[in-house]
Amino acid sequence: MENYTGSLISKLPFTGTSIFAVMSALAKEHNAINLSQGFPDFPVSEELIKLVNSYMKKGLNQYAPMPGILPLREGISEMFETRYGVKYHPETEVTITAGATQGLFSIISAFIRPGDEVVVLEPAYDSYAPAVMLQGGMVKYARLQAPDYSINWDTFPALISGRTRMIIINSPHNPTGTIIKAKDLKKLDTLLKNRDILVLSDEVYEHLIFDGHTHESICRYPGLASRSLLVGSFGKTFHATGWKCGFVLAPPQLTAEFRKVHQFVVFAVNTPVQHAIAEYLRNPEHYKHLGRFYQEKRDLFLNLIKGSRFKAVPASGTYFQLLNYSKISDEKETAFAERLTREFKIASVPVSPFYHNQEDNKVLRFCFAKTTETLEKAAEILCRI
Ligand code: PMP
Ligand code: GLN
Numbered sequence: 001m002e003n004y005t006g007s008l009i010s011k012l013p014f015t016g017t018s019i020f021a022v023m024s025a026l027a028k029e030h031n032a033i034n035l036s037q038g039f040p041d042f043p044v045s046e047e048l049i050k051l052v053n054s055y056m057k058k059g060l061n062q063y064a065p066m067p068g069i070l071p072l073r074e075g076i077s078e079m080f081e082t083r084y085g086v087k088y089h090p091e092t093e094v095t096i097t098a099g100a101t102q103g104l105f106s107i108i109s110a111f112i113r114p115g116d117e118v119v120v121l122e123p124a125y126d127s128y129a130p131a132v133m134l135q136g137g138m139v140k141y142a143r144l145q146a147p148d149y150s151i152n153w154d155t156f157p158a159l160i161s162g163r164t165r166m167i168i169i170n171s172p173h174n175p176t177g178t179i180i181k182a183k184d185l186k187k188l189d190t191l192l193k194n195r196d197i198l199v200l201s202d203e204v205y206e207h208l209i210f211d212g213h214t215h216e217s218i219c220r221y222p223g224l225a226s227r228s229l230l231v232g233s234f235g236k237t238f239h240a241t242g243w244k245c246g247f248v249l250a251p252p253q254l255t256a257e258f259r260k261v262h263q264f265v266v267f268a269v270n271t272p273v274q275h276a277i278a279e280y281l282r283n284p285e286h287y288k289h290l291g292r293f294y295q296e297k298r299d300l301f302l303n304l305i306k307g308s309r310f311k312a313v314p315a316s317g318t319y320f321q322l323l324n325y326s327k328i329s330d331e332k333e334t335a336f337a338e339r340l341t342r343e344f345k346i347a348s349v350p351v352s353p354f355y356h357n358q359e360d361n362k363v364l365r366f367c368f369a370k371t372t373e374t375l376e377k378a379a380e381i382l383c384r385i
Pocket of ligand 2: 018021036037038039174
């Protein structure tokens with residue numbers, strides 16, 4: 001095809017292809033063990049697959065209602081009531097989305113106007129900043145502080161101005177695996193009192209929390225919950241990232257505004273998957289043990305690499321482990337991650353692309369949502385490096 005010759009002024013001039021796509025493609029090209037992009041390499045439950053199939057056979061293959069099928073919204077509402085003692089009304093406060101990514105994008109599109117400022121904790125998941133920029137918003141970065149990637153409450157308030165419209169938080173946190181504590185949310189609550197600022201709380205790893213910690217959901221803090229949109233994902237909870245099914249919880253007025261955008265981004269989400277998840281979600285056994293399940297994987301991975309020269313950064317959640325390689329090389333993270341993929345056949349994700357200024361701390365992120373066999377093979381390689 002002949003190339004486009006009109007004028008092309010990119011709306012995202014500094015944005016390339018997502019690091020997850022880049023590293024997964026590189027892993028495939030070099031036939032490397034892929035611990036880069038976050039997804040499990042073990043199968044989805046047979047029962048859940050059968051449910052999807054049965055709903056397809058029953059003829060549930062046409063558009064779902066725009067906000068999502070009611071039984072799934074009811075199931076999510078019940079899960080939040082059981083887990084956090086908070087009731088989101090299934091009709092007016094719960095919306096099913098095509099994965100968390102679409103929820104995040106539609107929330108930002110619905111509420112951010114040109115000139116608005118959005119505070120983002122850094123390192124940050126890669127979809128937040130571009131979504132803000134596409135709306136003409138400005139991102140203000142709150143750098144999480146070493147060594148535990150905690151929020152610096154001495155410097156954070158200075159990022160809030162009369163133009164601040166939203167704060168985006170994420171716990172358990174991708175890529176660091178750290179978690180927000182009750183004291184952080186109390187501080188945030190106090191800081192936002194008498195200010196018209198929304199909170200977007202990305203809680204896609206809400207069940208993946210370890211070492212006896214409990215998940216501090218934004219919904220537990222009434223002063224924050226009333227100004228918050230909470231994002232979840234069944235991709236993480238049911239090991240089915242490819243199904244792209246998630247949800248957004250928010251008070252009625254915020255939900256109504258959110259749905260005005262949601263309906264034109266996707267209109268509705270995959271019908272048989274929604275029905276299957278609604279039925280599967282009724283049994284809490286299907287998600288109650290996820291924390292223990294992934295903690296065992298993390299501990300196995302950490303044990304297996306004990307003899308290596310990588311240094312693990314302590315973490316309490318998600319299915320990611322950061323490893324510092326400063327004893328091995330002074331190469332940049334991106335160069336080192338690429339070399340490990342090409343030469344050692346093990347793919348990870350450099351952390352520098354999670355920083356707007358590509359900050360380089362010699363750390364790589366490894367996804368341990370893998371079978372024991374994969375983790376053993378990966379560890380054997382890491383111990384050789
Ligand atoms: N937020 C965070 C923090 C993530 O790690 C991810 C990716 N898994 C998403 C959102 C997107 O989730 P989904 O795959 O459901 O779109
Ligand atoms: N959330 C996943 C990760 O952090 C990947 C999501 C994606 O590929 N966009 O690796």
